[in-house]
Amino acid sequence: MISVVIPAKDEQANIGPLVEEIHRALKDKTPFEVIVVDDGSNDDTFGELLRTGERLGCSTKAIRHEKSTGQSTALHTGVQNASGDIIVTLDADGQNDPADIPAMLDLIPTMTHSDFCIAGYRKNRKDTSWKRFQSRVANKIRDALLGDGVPDTGCGLKVFPKASFLKLPYFDHMHRYIPALIRRHGGEIKVSVVNHRDRMEGESKYTAWNRVWVGIVDIMGVMWLNRRTRLPNVVKTETTRAE
Numbered sequence: 001m002i003s004v005v006i007p008a009k010d011e012q013a014n015i016g017p018l019v020e021e022i023h024r025a026l027k028d029k030t031p032f033e034v035i036v037v038d039d040g041s042n043d044d045t046f047g048e049l050l051r052t053g054e055r056l057g058c059s060t061k062a063i064r065h066e067k068s069t070g071q072s073t074a075l076h077t078g079v080q081n082a083s084g085d086i087i088v089t090l091d092a093d094g095q096n097d098p099a100d101i102p103a104m105l106d107l108i109p110t111m112t113h114s115d116f117c118i119a120g121y122r123k124n125r126k127d128t129s130w131k132r133f134q135s136r137v138a139n140k141i142r143d144a145l146l147g148d149g150v151p152d153t154g155c156g157l158k159v160f161p162k163a164s165f166l167k168l169p170y171f172d173h174m175h176r177y178i179p180a181l182i183r184r185h186g187g188e189i190k191v192s193v194v195n196h197r198d199r200m201e202g203e204s205k206y207t208a209w210n211r212v213w214v215g216i217v218d219i220m221g222v223m224w225l226n227r228r229t230r231l232p233n234v235v236k237t238e239t240t241r242a243e
Contacts, residue, residue, distance in 0.1 A: 009038070100192070117182045
C-alpha cells in the first residue's frame with residue numbers, strides 16, 4: 001500500500017480538490033490511503049478531508065495537532081501513523097501535481113538500495129523571478145555543502161520507504177533534508193521532473209527571511225551529522241544454533 005502524507009495548516013479550501021486529484025491519479029494504479037496531519041489549523045481542514053474521503057470512497061485518515069508544531073513534525077506524525085510501506089509526500093497548497101505521482105512510483109523497481117528517495121524537481125517553477133533566484137542560490141549552496149545531488153530539495157513531492165524515513169534523525173525543518181539524510185545512511189537518490197502550479201487558495205506560510213536563517217543553521221547541523229557518520233562494511237557473519 002502507498003500512504004500519501006500531507007502536512008496541512010489552514011488549507012480547508014485546498015485539501016478537498018487536492019484529495020480528488022490524488023484519487024484520480026492513483027485509484028487505478030495501486031491501493032493507497034491519504035493521511036492529512038492538521039497542524040493546529042484555525043479552519044476545518046480536518047473535517048474537509050473526511051468529507052471528501054467519504055464522498056469519493058477513498059481511504060483517508062485525519063490527524064489533528066492541538067497546536068501548530070511545524071511541517072517536519074506534522075510529516076513525522078503522518079509517517080508514524082501510515083499503513084503503507086511506501087510514503088508519498090506533497091504540500092497541501094496544490095502547487096504539487098498529484099498526476100506526477102504514478103511516474104515517480106514507476107521508478108521504485110529501478111532502485112538498487114532498500115533505502116532510497118525519489119525527489120521531485122520543479123524544473124519550470126511558477127514562482128516570481130526573485131523567488132526562483134533565491135531558490136537557485138540556496139540549492140546550489142546546499143548541494144555544494146551536503147552533496148545530496150538534488151536540484152530542488154524544497155519540492156514537497158517525494159517518495160521513500162517508511163522504514164528509511166524512520167531511521168532518520170528528527171529535527172525541526174528536517175523535511176527539507178530528507179535526500180541528504182537518506183544518502184547519509186548509504187541510500188540511493190533519484191530525481192524526477194515534476195509539474196509546478198500556482199497555489200490554489202490562501203497564502204504561503206514562508207517568507208525569504210524565515211527561510212534563510214533556519215536554512216543556515218540546518219545545513220550546519222546536517223553537515224555535523226554527515227561528518228560523524230560511519231557506515232560499516234560487513235564482510236562476514238556467522239551464527240550458531242543452540243542444541
